[in-house]
Amino acid sequence: MLDPGFLKQLLLIVTDDGLRTSDAQRHAYASDAYTLEKAPPGAIVLPNSTEQVAAIVKLCLVHGVPIVPRGAGTGLAGGAMARENMVLLCLSRMNRIRKVDIPNRRVHAEAGVVNTTLTKAVAPHGFLYAPDPSSQGASTVGGNLANNAGGPHTLKYGVTANHILGATIVLPSGDIVNLDASQPGLDILGIICGSEGTIAIVTEVVVKIVRAPEAIRTLLAVCPSVAVATKIISSIIAAGIIPAALEMIDQTILRVVEESYHLGLPTDAGAVLLIEMDGPEAGLDRLTAKVEQLCLDGGVVRVEVASDAATRAKLWTARKKAVGALGRLAPSHATQDGVVPRTKLPEILEKIEEIAAKYNLRIANVFHAGDGNLHPVVLFDERNKDEVKRVLAAGGDILRACVDAGGTLTGEHGIGLEKQEFMGLVFTPEDLDLQKRIRNVFNPSGLLNPGKLFPVHNTCCPHMDRPDNAELQLLARGKGSV
Numbered sequence: 001m002l003d004p005g006f007l008k009q010l011l012l013i014v015t016d017d018g019l020r021t022s023d024a025q026r027h028a029y030a031s032d033a034y035t036l037e038k039a040p041p042g043a044i045v046l047p048n049s050t051e052q053v054a055a056i057v058k059l060c061l062v063h064g065v066p067i068v069p070r071g072a073g074t075g076l077a078g079g080a081m082a083r084e085n086m087v088l089l090c091l092s093r094m095n096r097i098r099k100v101d102i103p104n105r106r107v108h109a110e111a112g113v114v115n116t117t118l119t120k121a122v123a124p125h126g127f128l129y130a131p132d133p134s135s136q137g138a139s140t141v142g143g144n145l146a147n148n149a150g151g152p153h154t155l156k157y158g159v160t161a162n163h164i165l166g167a168t169i170v171l172p173s174g175d176i177v178n179l180d181a182s183q184p185g186l187d188i189l190g191i192i193c194g195s196e197g198t199i200a201i202v203t204e205v206v207v208k209i210v211r212a213p214e215a216i217r218t219l220l221a222v223c224p225s226v227a228v229a230t231k232i233i234s235s236i237i238a239a240g241i242i243p244a245a246l247e248m249i250d251q252t253i254l255r256v257v258e259e260s261y262h263l264g265l266p267t268d269a270g271a272v273l274l275i276e277m278d279g280p281e282a283g284l285d286r287l288t289a290k291v292e293q294l295c296l297d298g299g300v301v302r303v304e305v306a307s308d309a310a311t312r313a314k315l316w317t318a319r320k321k322a323v324g325a326l327g328r329l330a331p332s333h334a335t336q337d338g339v340v341p342r343t344k345l346p347e348i349l350e351k352i353e354e355i356a357a358k359y360n361l362r363i364a365n366v367f368h369a370g371d372g373n374l375h376p377v378v379l380f381d382e383r384n385k386d387e388v389k390r391v392l393a394a395g396g397d398i399l400r401a402c403v404d405a406g407g408t409l410t411g412e413h414g415i416g417l418e419k420q421e422f423m424g425l426v427f428t429p430e431d432l433d434l435q436k437r438i439r440n441v442f443n444p445s446g447l448l449n450p451g452k453l454f455p456v457h458n459t460c461c462p463h464m465d466r467p468d469n470a471e472l473q474l475l476a477r478g479k480g481s482v
């Protein structure tokens with residue numbers, strides 16, 4: 001537990017309203033969207049400004065208290081989970097848009113601004129913020145940057161790192177640094193993107209905005225099976241067409257979304273592909289017809305084209321609300337995030353079916369198919385300890401199968417504490433050592449988000465990394481199984 005004297009000093013920085021320490025409050029923050037572990041933090045602190053964040057970090061440094069940054073807590077890999085000897089520093093109150101700069105196509109916002117708020121702020125001017133994680137109605141731009149979030153439109157527009165022009169960060173020393181991608185020198189922004197809160201706390205961002213496309217065509221390809229759907233994905237890309245989005249939804253998910261939202265989805269389909277084409281009006285119909293023909297040649301049952309904005313919105317509801325709707329099927333679900341080369345999609349989906357059978361689990365699939373980013377969602381009941389063990393084992397098997405297929409451990413959800421011990425599958429000891437040394441330059445005390453991203457226990461790859469004793473000691477002081 002945290003020292004009362006330390007908590008009193010925290011209170012002086014954030015006042016009554018910005019500090020949460022009761023048991024009920026700590027339990028409310030005991031996990032992010034990672035469902036396989038829970039551990040209440042020692043305290044939750046809700047700063048209001050970069051200066052407050054810096055003061056909190058300096059105080060924690062003096063008292064040797066670890067800090068875990070958190071945005072909205074929608075992370076699926078446990079990156080924003082803390083323990084009882086740690087402070088959870090929640091950026092959600094830093095949610096002001098500082099400047100909308102249309103002529104220079106940029107927005108300056110605090111890190112706790114919710115992703116969709118950016119697009120809402122610029123839509124009246126005909127612009128949008130392109131990174132669109134399916135959690136975009138809740139996740140924050142700071143959390144998106146820390147996890148280098150992707151989304152359905154990543155296929156054409158890229159991940160968060162491709163849209164960040166600058167940031168204000170607080171280092172683990174408490175120093176405030178402004179980063180500007182247009183300036184020469186080392187690419188520190190590049191290191192921060194995807195560092196999962198282990199290098200610095202992002203308090204403000206400057207993001208690029210892009211013109212909303214002149215025209216959009218959204219197609220629903222109704223497929224008899226997952227196998228047909230995955231082959232069509234490869235054939236579209238092989239034809240040299242890059243849709244704005246190319247998503248796959250399997251039958252389990254179609255049915256549960258239909259039960260929840262009554263959208264008129266084809267629940268008898270083996271799978272559907274949600275394909276979006278965008279760009280200048282001229283030529284878009286020709287390209288869309290080509291995609292439609294590729295789908296028909298590939299064996300789809302039919303292709304439905306959304307004729308208006310309302311139908312398009314309905315199709316995207318099916319995709320974006322998919323995981324939430326799974327609550328109808330099981331009390332808990334764990335979303336995996338492996339990546340494979342697109343051409344390996346048919347075989348990896350077969351493999352996932354085998355893994356589900358091996359562990360007697362139900363696994364549904366909804367994912368960013370165009371870039372080979374899988375999201376097998378394992379359905380289970382977290383009260384059933386045996387089932388939890390099987391979910392963990394199945395998750396490990398899925399990751400190994402992705403790596404064996406030439407892919408990797410994460411497309412967008414990050415490593416967090418879920419996948420840290422698997423890092424040895426994709427990195428050599430030398431690679432990992434270099435990454436850790438870079439982290440340690442920024443975070444020499446190890447107090448910023450300890451026990452995340454890098455392996456600490458060597459459970460899966462004992463040859464590759466000696467335990468980091470300082471980090472293990474910090475973890476051992478708080479309860480939890482990190």
Ligand SMILES: Cc1cc2nc3c(=O)[nH]c(=O)nc-3n(C[C@H](O)[C@H](O)[C@H](O)COP(=O)(O)OP(=O)(O)OC[C@H]3O[C@@H](n4cnc5c(N)ncnc54)[C@H](O)[C@@H]3O)c2cc1C
Pocket residue numbers: 032033068069070071072073074075076078079080091111132133134135138139140141142143144145146147148149150151152196197198200201202203323324412413414416449452
């Ligand atoms: C239903 C659902 C759908 C999802 N779909 C997608 C998707 O399509 N694409 C995708 O990429 N992800 C997706 N996610 C995962 C998640 O939403 C993203 O990882 C998102 O970027 C996390 O943002 P957050 O604000 O919730 O961050 P949190 O979960 O609070 O934190 C995530 C990580 O970032 C660190 N962090 C947070 N804020 C800061 C900060 N200001 N400074 C430094 N470090 C920080 C935390 O320590 C943690 O390691 C989905 C999650 C859910 C529940």
